[in-house]
Amino acid sequence: MPKRFVSIWFRHLLTDRLAIRNSELKGKAFVFVEVQRGRKVITATTAAAEQYGVVPGMTLTDAKAITPDLLAFDGKPGRNEILLKGLAEWCIRFTPLVAVDLPDGLLLDVTGCTQLRGGERVWLKSLIDRLTEIGYDVRPGMADTIGCAWGIARCAKKGLIVAEGAHRNAIMPLPPSALRLPFDLLLKLQNLGLYSIGSFIHFPKAVLRRRFGKDMVLRLYQALGSEEEFLIPLREPVPYCERLPCLEPIRTRTAIEIALQSLLDNLCKRLYGEGKGLRSAVLTYYRIDGKLGTIEIGTNHATHRSTHLFKLFSLKLDTVAPGLGIELFVLEAPSTDQVSDKQVDLWANKNGTDDEVVAELLDRVAGRIGKETIHRYLPAERFWPERNAEATDDLLKSPQTQWRTNKPRPLQLIVPPEPVEAMARIPDYPPKQFIYKGKKHVIVGADGPDRIEREWWEEQGEHRDYYIVEDEDGGRYWLFRSGHYDPEKQQHWFIHGFFA
Amino acid sequence: MAAKKQDIIAKLRQDIITWEGFRPIQPGALSNFGLGQLENAFPNQVFPTGAIHEFLSTKPEETSACGGMISGLVGKLLQQGGVCIWVSYTRRIYPPALKLFGVDSDRVIFVDVPRQKDVLWVTEEALKCEGVTAVICETHNFSLMESRRLQLAVEHSQVTGFVLRKDVKAITTTACVARWKVKPVRSKLRPGMPGVGHPRWNVELQRVKNGRTGHWTFEWRNRNFHEVIDQQQLPDLRQYA
Known part of the structure; x- marks a missing residue:
C-alpha cells in the first residue's frame, strides 16, 4: 500500500492567530515587525495587507509609505513553532502521525486513516473546514510523497489531492520553488530559464548534481519518491493504542463508560493474543472545543483483564470534564510486560504477594490514594537501623538475604530519634532514669550497650550506643547515646523506639 | 424431657453463634494459636479467624x-500462606x-x-x-457503623482483621468479635540476673461475643505465646544493670 501524506500550509499563521484572539482585527491590514539591524522589518502579513503589495522582508517605513493606515505589532521569534506544535497536537485526532514543518506548515502521515472517514476528499475537507472555521487561512496538499504534498500545497493552482502514483505528473508544471530549495539556487534556475520542474526533471542525475549540487538532487528525488524521506512525528505513536471516534459528541458518564469499556475490550483482546499485559494506560479524550484531557492508571502486575482495568479507570472518571462533548477517545498502553499465563487454580489458593487478587487490590488503592503510599520492605545487609530494611515497589521480588533475628529490635521505631533527658550513674553506664515528653521513667532493667557505627561511606557522624531499658511500669524502650560520653556536650541521649 | 430441653438450648446457642458471624471450624484450618487458657474464652474454644x-x-x-500481640497472631495465620496488609495513618512499625x-x-x-479518613476505605x-x-x-476513631461495615466484609471473605486503636480516650460500642487491651508488664529473669527479659x-479480653472475658499474662518466647500463671509481683531483688 503506498503511503499518503498531507502537507498543510498556513499562509498567514501568526496574523491569523492574532485575528482569532482579537476579532476586531479580522480582515484588517496589519503586520508583525521585528527589529533587524536597526530597522523594523515585516515578518508576517495579512491577506489584506498583501493586496497593497506589502510582503514579508519589507521595512515598516516602506510599507507605511504604501498604506499609511497599516497597523504594526511586535513579533516574537519562535512564536510560530509554539503555534504549530499546538496545531499539531490538535491534528492528532485526524491521524496519529503529525509533524511540525517549520516555518509555516504541518506534515501528516495519513496512510490508512482516510478510509475511516469516507475517503480522502471527505477526510481532507473535514480537516480543512475545521481549520478554516477556527480562522486559519490554509492550503492543503495530498500526495504519495512528502516533497510532492509540500509543493502541491504551496504552488499548485488546483488538484490539491494527487491520486496515487500520479505525483510525477503533478509536479511537472510546478515552479522549482515547490521543491524546498534554497533561495540562491532558485535564482540560478530562474536565470537559466528553468521555470518549471518539468523542464529539468528528465536531466540525468549526474548532470543535476554537477550543476546544482546534491541538495537539489535529494529534494527532487524525494518529491518523486525514489529517495526515502522520514517524518519525525510530534509524538511517538504507542504500539498498543486504540481509538474510538464518536459519531455524535458525547457528554454523559454512561456514554463515556461504554466508550471506555469497548476500548479496553479491544486493547485487552489484542494484548491477550500477544501474551502481554498492561502496566500503565492513558486515556486521552478530545473535546469538540479543541481541548483535551487525560486520565492515567498504573498496575502493579501486568494484566489484560478488562474488568479490572475498567475498575481502575472508573475511580478516576470523575475528573473527566466533557464540556460541550467529546468526539474522540484514545487509549494507549505506554508500558506493557509479558504475562505468565498461569492456570487459574480451582481452589482459591493463598499464594504470596504475587497473587493476582492482591495485585488488583493494590492497584485500586494506588488509583485512589497514590502509588507512593504502598510500601514493601526487603531485608538489607546493613546494621544502621534506619537502613536495615530496603523499600521496594516490586511485589514479585523475593528477599536476597534473611531477616536478622539475633538482635532484639523495637517493634515501633521513632524516625527521627527524639531527644530525651537521661541520667546515668557513671558515664558509659545505662541510664538510671530518663524524661521523655515530660514524663519521668525510672529504669529497673537494662541491656547493652550495643554499639552501631555509622556507615562512613554514606554519611559522617557519631556512632550510637544502644540500650534496651525497661521502666517500672513495664514499658520497654530503645535508647541510645550519640557518640562517646563528653561532659561538655549538652545532648547525648535519644529515644529511638518502643519494644513490644 | 429435661435432656431434650438442654439439647434445644445448646442447638439454639450454636445457631446464635453462627448468626453472629462465627463459622464452624473448617477442617485443616489453623486452630491452635498457643494461647492456652485464653482460647477457652472464645465460643467453640477457638480463636475466631475471619x-x-x-x-x-x-x-x-x-x-x-x-502490635507485638497482633504480630504474633498474624505470624501464625501467615503460616498457611497469603499476605498481610498493614494500613496505617502514622506508621511507626519497624519491619x-x-x-x-x-x-x-x-x-x-x-x-x-x-x-485519616482513607484508612477505613483501604481496610x-x-x-x-x-x-x-x-x-x-x-486508626484513631472507630465508630459502630464503621465496625459493622468491616464485620460484614469479613463474613464474606473470611479474612481476619485487627483494628489497632491508638490514643483511645473513650471506649465506644463496636460490632467487633472481641475487644482486647494489651499492656506491657515487667519482664522476668532468673533472680539476680541483670537486663531485660522476653x-x-x-492481655485483657474486655468483651467477647458469646464468650467470657478475663485477663491473662503472656510471654513471647521462642516464637510462641507462653502463658504465665504465676502473677506475683516481681521481687525487687533484681539488680539495676
Whole structure:
C-alpha cells in the first residue's frame, strides 16, 4: 500500500492567530515587525495587507509609505513553532502521525486513516473546514510523497489531492520553488530559464548534481519518491493504542463508560493474543472545543483483564470534564510486560504477594490514594537501623538475604530519634532514669550497650550506643547515646523506639 | 424431657453463634494459636479467624505491646500462606522487628495513608480481598457503623482483621468479635540476673461475643505465646544493670 501524506500550509499563521484572539482585527491590514539591524522589518502579513503589495522582508517605513493606515505589532521569534506544535497536537485526532514543518506548515502521515472517514476528499475537507472555521487561512496538499504534498500545497493552482502514483505528473508544471530549495539556487534556475520542474526533471542525475549540487538532487528525488524521506512525528505513536471516534459528541458518564469499556475490550483482546499485559494506560479524550484531557492508571502486575482495568479507570472518571462533548477517545498502553499465563487454580489458593487478587487490590488503592503510599520492605545487609530494611515497589521480588533475628529490635521505631533527658550513674553506664515528653521513667532493667557505627561511606557522624531499658511500669524502650560520653556536650541521649 | 430441653438450648446457642458471624471450624484450618487458657474464652474454644478484633491502646508503649500481640497472631495465620496488609495513618512499625514475632516482613504490604479518613476505605477494600490473610488497621476513631461495615466484609471473605486503636480516650460500642487491651508488664529473669527479659504482656479480653472475658499474662518466647500463671509481683531483688 503506498503511503499518503498531507502537507498543510498556513499562509498567514501568526496574523491569523492574532485575528482569532482579537476579532476586531479580522480582515484588517496589519503586520508583525521585528527589529533587524536597526530597522523594523515585516515578518508576517495579512491577506489584506498583501493586496497593497506589502510582503514579508519589507521595512515598516516602506510599507507605511504604501498604506499609511497599516497597523504594526511586535513579533516574537519562535512564536510560530509554539503555534504549530499546538496545531499539531490538535491534528492528532485526524491521524496519529503529525509533524511540525517549520516555518509555516504541518506534515501528516495519513496512510490508512482516510478510509475511516469516507475517503480522502471527505477526510481532507473535514480537516480543512475545521481549520478554516477556527480562522486559519490554509492550503492543503495530498500526495504519495512528502516533497510532492509540500509543493502541491504551496504552488499548485488546483488538484490539491494527487491520486496515487500520479505525483510525477503533478509536479511537472510546478515552479522549482515547490521543491524546498534554497533561495540562491532558485535564482540560478530562474536565470537559466528553468521555470518549471518539468523542464529539468528528465536531466540525468549526474548532470543535476554537477550543476546544482546534491541538495537539489535529494529534494527532487524525494518529491518523486525514489529517495526515502522520514517524518519525525510530534509524538511517538504507542504500539498498543486504540481509538474510538464518536459519531455524535458525547457528554454523559454512561456514554463515556461504554466508550471506555469497548476500548479496553479491544486493547485487552489484542494484548491477550500477544501474551502481554498492561502496566500503565492513558486515556486521552478530545473535546469538540479543541481541548483535551487525560486520565492515567498504573498496575502493579501486568494484566489484560478488562474488568479490572475498567475498575481502575472508573475511580478516576470523575475528573473527566466533557464540556460541550467529546468526539474522540484514545487509549494507549505506554508500558506493557509479558504475562505468565498461569492456570487459574480451582481452589482459591493463598499464594504470596504475587497473587493476582492482591495485585488488583493494590492497584485500586494506588488509583485512589497514590502509588507512593504502598510500601514493601526487603531485608538489607546493613546494621544502621534506619537502613536495615530496603523499600521496594516490586511485589514479585523475593528477599536476597534473611531477616536478622539475633538482635532484639523495637517493634515501633521513632524516625527521627527524639531527644530525651537521661541520667546515668557513671558515664558509659545505662541510664538510671530518663524524661521523655515530660514524663519521668525510672529504669529497673537494662541491656547493652550495643554499639552501631555509622556507615562512613554514606554519611559522617557519631556512632550510637544502644540500650534496651525497661521502666517500672513495664514499658520497654530503645535508647541510645550519640557518640562517646563528653561532659561538655549538652545532648547525648535519644529515644529511638518502643519494644513490644 | 429435661435432656431434650438442654439439647434445644445448646442447638439454639450454636445457631446464635453462627448468626453472629462465627463459622464452624473448617477442617485443616489453623486452630491452635498457643494461647492456652485464653482460647477457652472464645465460643467453640477457638480463636475466631475471619472476624474483626479490636485492640485498644492509650500510650505508645501499649500500642507497641498490641502490635507485638497482633504480630504474633498474624505470624501464625501467615503460616498457611497469603499476605498481610498493614494500613496505617502514622506508621511507626519497624519491619525488621516483625521477624522476631514470626512474620516475614516481605510478606507484609504497608499502606501508609496520608489522610485519616482513607484508612477505613483501604481496610474495607483489603478485607474484601480473598487473597489476603490478615489486615491490620491502625486508626484513631472507630465508630459502630464503621465496625459493622468491616464485620460484614469479613463474613464474606473470611479474612481476619485487627483494628489497632491508638490514643483511645473513650471506649465506644463496636460490632467487633472481641475487644482486647494489651499492656506491657515487667519482664522476668532468673533472680539476680541483670537486663531485660522476653516481652511480657497483660492481655485483657474486655468483651467477647458469646464468650467470657478475663485477663491473662503472656510471654513471647521462642516464637510462641507462653502463658504465665504465676502473677506475683516481681521481687525487687533484681539488680539495676
